[in-house]
Amino acid sequence: MSQEVRGVVAPGKNEPVRIETIVIPAPGPGEAVVQIQACGVCHTDLHYKQGGISDDFPFLLGHEAAGIVEAVGEGVHDVAPGDFVILNWRAVCGQCRACLRGRPWYCFNTHNAQQKMTLASTGQELSPALGIGAFAEKTLVAAGQCTKVDPRAEAAVAGLLGCGVMAGTGAAINTGNVGRGDSVAVIGCGGVGDAAIAGARLAGAAKIIAVDIDDRKLQTAQKLGATHTVNSQQVDPVAAVRELTSGFGVDVVIEAVGRPETYQQAFYARDLAGTVVLVGVPTPQMKLELPLLDVFGRGGALKSSWYGDCLPSRDFPMLIDLHLQGRLDLGAFVTETIALDDVEKAFERMHHGDVLRSVVVL
Known part of the structure; x- marks a missing residue:
């Protein structure tokens, strides 16, 4: 069954972001719905807002995230409801020439959810940032974009591995x-x-x-x-x-x-x-x-x-373990925690160089 949640949408080039009600479909084959707990405000999201990546507006922003798997679709075996996961934008295919040569960190055919999230008000399809769209209470992704890690890690720091810290x-x-x-x-x-x-x-x-x-x-x-x-x-x-x-x-x-x-x-x-x-x-x-x-x-x-030439299934759990051992201080990257409504202000602080990372906590 589909559901409605709040999310941060960039409606057009250089326009202020706004909170919208978005429709999340039930996960189809190979897909997962994730309840977002935290998501970092990354420069890439600002580039999307500015039209520097593509003009496929409106964008559902946010991609540097961690949360709990709520539901999975048919054929998903690597993650299950209740798993604490970091979202990634390198869901390796296992079949392209890089994967078949044993270099999945160069995967040329990474995949995203096939179904589209939409605006509740108009039914217009949303373009999720880096195939994730995590400035939202929940999001729909390909199951391969979910990497299970130790749940003892705080979501506000774990999610940073999804992009900037991993890079x-x-x-x-x-x-x-x-x-x-x-x-x-x-x-x-x-x-x-x-x-x-x-x-x-x-x-x-x-x-x-x-x-x-x-x-x-x-x-x-x-x-x-x-x-x-x-x-x-x-x-x-x-x-x-x-x-x-x-x-x-x-x-x-x-x-x-x-x-x-x-x-x-x-x-x-x-x-x-x-x-x-x-x-x-x-x-x-x-x-x-x-x-x-x-x-x-x-x-x-x-x-x-590219993305720190990472393989999420290998690197995310390792770096979380190092963090929990006190050898990698992920908390040092978090300047402030904010609400969904504060994303536009976070972009302004980013412009002025006042923050290392603002993190949306839901």
Whole structure:
């Protein structure tokens, strides 16, 4: 049976979000209805609101979420009603060329719920952000988007693994292959950059250099594991990173901004045969220019990190366990908890750089 719940909808490009009554269908084959307990306010939701991802308005926003499975459809076996889950936007298919080659974290055919949620007032179909739509009391997803984790974790922190924290920690651990004793620089210390710092610390990096233009963010980066900080508005970040590494540069640079100028800084701040990981998301108009001889001559690897190259079924439970052991402070990423009605204000605070993460708690 379908049901009606409250949700945050972006009606049109750059229009203020509003609370709407939405219709959640009963789960069909391979689908699940999840009662949302908490959902982080991510920059990606703001990009949807601004029309920066697509023009398939109206959007049901929210995707960085945790909650309880309420019901499942036919053929669902991995999760059951009552399970505490983190939602993900990489529901691997198991059949594409990446999955069949044993690389499901590159799955090219991730799937979402087949049925559509709709506006109760008009019947208009909603486009759920990243196939999730979790700024709502309940949402409909593909069952593969539900990853069961230890229910002892608080939903307000667990849900952050659904996007930003996973993207950052995965950029360090999975994509960057940071290892014991490595030196690492992270350019851009927002939520994803700070998660990369926490991931580098988990991996055993000996030196972790945080680079940003905001001293407040650099202070937070130190709390999450940075051993050194560089304010790139005050000094040349490449020269500063080299000075901190005996003139060589670091083994791994994680670029968490997504701009050509910061990518160039990352490229030249690494040691010979070092690795650059791009996890910041650029806009379609951005172009990068590098001397091809430098690309050849410096060697190493230039990588992009999609969702931290994560496999949710592997990585979410592991990171929750580390959190419960006190080795990964997910609570440090939560600046404030808010209600559904406060999402528009949270976007404004995000603009001003006043929060690391606002989290909607239902």
